[in-house]
Amino acid sequence: MGDPVRVAVTGAAGRMGRELLDVAAGRDDVSVVLAVNRSPVESVSGVDVRDAADLSTHLAETNPDVLVDFTGPESSTDYAAACAEAGVGVVVGTTGFDADGRAALDEAAESVPLLHATNFSRGVAALRRAVREAVAALPDYDVEVTETHHNGKRDAPSGTATTLLDEVDDVRGASDRVYGREGDQPRTEGEIGVHARRAGGVTGEHEVLLADDHQLLSLTHRAGSRGVFAAGALDAAVWLADRDAGRYDFDEVLDA
Numbered sequence: 001m002g003d004p005v006r007v008a009v010t011g012a013a014g015r016m017g018r019e020l021l022d023v024a025a026g027r028d029d030v031s032v033v034l035a036v037n038r039s040p041v042e043s044v045s046g047v048d049v050r051d052a053a054d055l056s057t058h059l060a061e062t063n064p065d066v067l068v069d070f071t072g073p074e075s076s077t078d079y080a081a082a083c084a085e086a087g088v089g090v091v092v093g094t095t096g097f098d099a100d101g102r103a104a105l106d107e108a109a110e111s112v113p114l115l116h117a118t119n120f121s122r123g124v125a126a127l128r129r130a131v132r133e134a135v136a137a138l139p140d141y142d143v144e145v146t147e148t149h150h151n152g153k154r155d156a157p158s159g160t161a162t163t164l165l166d167e168v169d170d171v172r173g174a175s176d177r178v179y180g181r182e183g184d185q186p187r188t189e190g191e192i193g194v195h196a197r198r199a200g201g202v203t204g205e206h207e208v209l210l211a212d213d214h215q216l217l218s219l220t221h222r223a224g225s226r227g228v229f230a231a232g233a234l235d236a237a238v239w240l241a242d243r244d245a246g247r248y249d250f251d252e253v254l255d256a
């Protein structure tokens, strides 16, 4: 094996930032050379944490190959721009981007390699493929998507749920997405109900339900820990390190 890939981590004190630093400490293909956070915190998992406001200066000083970001849409686009400026690749796990946010990531990818995925678990990658196959095989079935997450999650529906809905639309054509139902609201043909539940410490669950009058097929993924996301994001960082500028997909990492 060659030298470890030099990794920077943003949002180091967040749920995913902490997990990334823990998982990275147990691997020899990555070396964390920089960790930053918006709110002051001294260290996480034995790694010194610097002020995210000075990210550009820290990037210049530490010279990472790839920055791994799980924060929020506003900071992610700022950090991606700083990486584009510094010539550092970016793995983005943040969800909840609007059209402007997605365009900002596209812009950064003109200068550096950038890989964004709404879910870095291998199980959800398999779920996406299973959903495409099921929807193609059961074209007239009603589809409903339900996701369940911890009570600290901000965006709804989850990025993964949106990705799963996009997979359905890719096969069937654009659907009418109905976010929850209330009152006199019968189901219309072809609509997809989308349901977001927030409770306790649930790491992340996604269910795609297909049903007609006679059969029900439920495709469900449950993440047992955030470690699966951190491992996938670090795999992506290793894969991305020597790529040319451009936008990449997590499936490319899994297929390599």
Ligand SMILES: NC(=O)C1=CN([C@@H]2O[C@H](COP(=O)(O)OP(=O)(O)OC[C@H]3O[C@@H](n4cnc5c(N)ncnc54)[C@H](OP(=O)(O)O)[C@@H]3O)[C@@H](O)[C@H]2O)C=CC1
Pocket (backbone or CB within 6 Å): 010, 011, 012, 013, 014, 015, 016, 017, 037, 038, 039, 052, 070, 071, 072, 073, 074, 075, 092, 093, 094, 095, 096, 117, 118, 119, 120, 121, 152, 155, 159, 229
């Ligand atoms: N793609 C995937 O596989 C996964 C994606 N995610 C996504 O990752 C993101 C983070 O999730 P999670 O770790 O649970 O969130 P947390 O709330 O636990 O942590 C968020 C981190 O981002 C920082 N942050 C948030 N907003 C800003 C901002 N505007 N400016 C600077 N820093 C900011 C926080 O800093 P501070 O300490 O100062 O608040 C904190 O360090 C979410 O979008 C989530 O959906 C999560 C799991 C898996």
Ligand SMILES: O=C(O)C1=N[C@H](C(=O)O)C[C@H](O)C1
Pocket (backbone or CB within 6 Å): 095, 118, 119, 149, 153, 154, 157, 158, 159, 160, 161, 203, 204, 205
């Ligand atoms: O916020 C989370 O926790 C998660 N977010 C991602 C999403 O929005 O899909 C992935 C995972 O489900 C955990």
